[in-house]
Amino acid sequence: MDDARPFLQPLSAAQLGIWLALEIAEDTANYNIAEYIEIHGPIDSGLFERALDQVISESQTLHLRFETGDGGLAQFIGPIPHRSLVKIDFSAAPDPRAAAESWMRSELSRPIELKRDPAFCYALLCLESDHYLWYQRYHHIIQDGYGAALIAQRLAGVYSALAEERRPEDSPFGSLGALLSADASYRVSDDFRRDQAYWTARFADRPEPVTLVEGPPAAACGIVRRTLHPPDSVLDELRSVARSAGATWPQVIIAAMAAYTHLFTASDNIILGLPVLARIGGAARRVPAMMSNVLPLRLHVRPDMTFRDLVKQAAGEARHVLRHQRYRSEALRRDLQWAGTQRRLYGPSVNIMAFDYELRFAGHPTTTHNLENGPIEDLSLFVYQRSETAGLRFEFKANAALYTDQDLTDHCARFLQVLSAMVSSPEAPVGRLDLLSPEERRQLLIDWNDTAHPVPPATVPALFEAQV
Template identity: 40%
Template sequence: MAQRINPDGLQFQVGQYVEIHGPLNPALFESALRRAVAEADTLHARFPGIVGDGDGDGDIDGVPHQVLGPPGDWALRTLDLSHGPDPRAAAEQWMREELRTPMDLVHGPLFSFVLIKTAADRFVWYQGYHHIVTDGAGSTLFARRVAELYTAFHKGEPAGESPFSSLAALLDQEAEYRKSEEFERDRRYWLERFASPPQAARLTTEPGIEPSDFLRHTTLIGADEADRLREAARAARTHWSVVLTAVVAVYLHRLTGTQDITLGFAVSARKDPISRRTPGTLANILPLRVELSAATTWTDVLRRLSREVRMALSHQRYRGEDLARDLHLTGGVPALVGPEVNVMSFDWDLEFGECRATHHNLANGPVPDVSVMAYEQPDGGIRIDLNGNADLYGPQDLADHQRRLFALLEAVVVDAGRCVGGVELVSVAERAALLDRGSGGAGTAPGVLGERVVAGGDAVAVRCDEVALSYGELGSRSDRLARFLVGCGVGAERLVAVAMPRSVDLVVVLLAVLKAGGAYVPVDPGYPAERVRFMVEDAGPVLVVASGEVAGRLPSLGVSVVVLDDPETEREVVGCPDGEVTDADRPAPLHPSHPAYVMYTSGSTGTPKGVVVSHQSLVNTIAWAVETLGTRALSHVMMSTSASFDVSAFELFAPLGGGCRAGAGGGVG
């Protein structure tokens, strides 16, 4: 159904390659490959109706169904990259691009084979499949048969009968299972285990998105480190794959705080001789559930998960999709599980005649959220691939998650008796970044807004009706006015009452007060004289800045009033330098804890009360707005409220902090 909705989607592409070391005979290889394709029923499949093809070829009222027939005219493509500067890298790049080519579910074939020459004695066999016809175990069986046939042809010996059973035999076996007592036992187990299914925890707060592509971050564990992991697993009487699964569960708990963890657990679902020897798609994702807290020891987590894994393997034939339907989960299996763990324990020890071969995975099907894949390497090491839904995670996200996972893995290897909450996950660099984010970057409003002013240049920073200022003009005017205010005694922990209507001049004044190190007290020009007098007397500002229009209406305040548009004031301000205002210009250094503005509320008793907001709080608000809302949304924010209302600081400084255009009074644009 997902493929029908998005026919060009690549989430169901499966890809791998086998690197063949030695003088392979390409003609002999193609003969072996063609015979193996002829033997594998699953590679003969196509699916009329799955994308609404309407060509009538076996169509059953547009209902997706499977048709088996000769695979048709397919070719083993060949590619010679051996003469380039880095043939192996070129081959990997080419294969990743090839993997992005959609397959035709209606007409087939649903496989793609390419033999790439990277040296005189080195070849790469690329294998691409649609996940509907095979899984990891199935592709392993197929590759093993090709190697077996090639070796027989190379030695001039009989290849023997095909070990594969038919797809019909697999379907018959599945039908028998669904009528069996084993099916009922499996179903009962899963329904009892998830009678009250938990909410699946994930590593992102973004809503789930149907995967269209994935990203991968790979880490190789050397043989010595891998041996330490295996020894730790033996000491806990379990397998190293369970240790890895425990690490993922603990990591999810540590990052989300969730104590009832459910992971996706990939199983082959091949429990009998027929399925174990026949290529096809049988892989299953089942939920592993474990409860833990920060005080839980690694030993306890391993014990609990070992039991969960044993029980899951005992009941692995029951489909995860069936369980999701039983539980009425509209999101399917992804609604039940968080990150998935897939340990690929297949036998990839292949030989093509006298040529040894090594296996490499490229893609393994859909990645709804995050999946951790592990493979044992020929040298005794272990490869860990962290795959992430490309619509939810970026490359740095995956790198950070992988680093923290390995910190936990090292912890359990060193001391399984310690509590899972005792492992430090935050690196030195991350801690510095978090502290930096917590103080809003530079930590003060002039620091953050000053960076945006410099970067903004000629872009419009603020507009009121037909009057606009660019970022450069806003910076220059506010710098000059800030120096003028410093000369008037404004500095850290000193207040400036600002009585002006919404205008570009109001924005200049507020920013200038902040740059001078002071805190502004907005006074609405429409307030009654009694309230204005109370606010000024209560706040005790060093001066009042007002427009000429408003200054004439102010009551007697007992404090100096600077009339911004007075010719004498304008001459003095213009005479001040317009460079960046720093602590060297201020009476005292400015700190994030210093007040940025004081907002007077109406007060629950009817008496206005001043609320002090620090630079740190203002900067955090700006950072939150830019990160959460984004610049597109902030571009449409207008300062529509009085400057004396608390939301006005957000309406003005959030757009400026995002490098957007702020609107003051008039329309934004």
């Protein structure tokens, strides 16, 4: 026996789903996820690299290596990577920010060969002596959005401690091996069988979800995007409606998307995609890794029901989803005998990204900018709240093979009208609402400070359970 051979471990259920998707994907770069954190203040690049090296040494998911075993792709925890931080000074460029963003888009669009290439990349980009961007990119098979947030929080803490000549606190990260073992144990447990029974019963009639576009599904092929910044008062209004319905503000947004889909399609049976953490217990939530899941949330929307009643229904359904969130959507597709077909499991999706990103690097404030969350098969609404005191940012992303930029513009405006009606008149019937005229739609988009642009092909997400 070769004692030097690494101990191969099977992929988690979440990783296996990505691996199988990669086998048939036309553009594997769609499975890159990335963001950059804008640091408003000077940074000691040597100290930053030292802090990052420590964080990399602490996170076992960044040590993963892949090779093909008897049962397909397998992984092992290798040595600590010795890959230096990419440092680029763009301060002399005519437009430093544009040059930095161009570099990030290029790096993000590069397909990753898992058995050869590092599955992550970090870069520190200088715009001015007191203005930096920290870029983090991962292959989705090793990391989800929640895991990336854990890495960012730890890096800010370690860098700040070193800058203040303090000893960093002990690493909060848990064991990746324990997380993988718990995942394997779940798949042969009574909890797994109970979750399977719930999902197969809930979808025993094999419903066909409606979506906002005509025609068959299409593989993810580039993204059209529209970003909106609602007034600060919107979050207070959402919370007010949520309190009156015994719900949370994210559930109000979920209900608004269900109401909009109902009004646009005239269908009563609405199935939305709901990204979830798929992490149960404090130990699992301390491990940066790929665990997130997207499950169908099914609602029955009637024209005569009030918006508040729809919010109550959405809150109840969301609680059921979270109770059974570890059951993979890929497994449900197999249970429904939809594996290998183009049948959709859900229509539009709603992803609430309420991670705590009020980060400071040695006292310097930051702004977080999402780049890509993974493949977009249909239409997704991402809602960002980076701290308790921050306002909301809405980002609509759609599969460019199915939606044009104008399509997305129109959907954004009509959705905002539904959301506005819901918070202003929660007792009104859903079916009473007429959708916008072109003039009203244009005015609403202007009022909400829209910034829109299609993005090139490149590239899931997570939901804080306490806020769903």
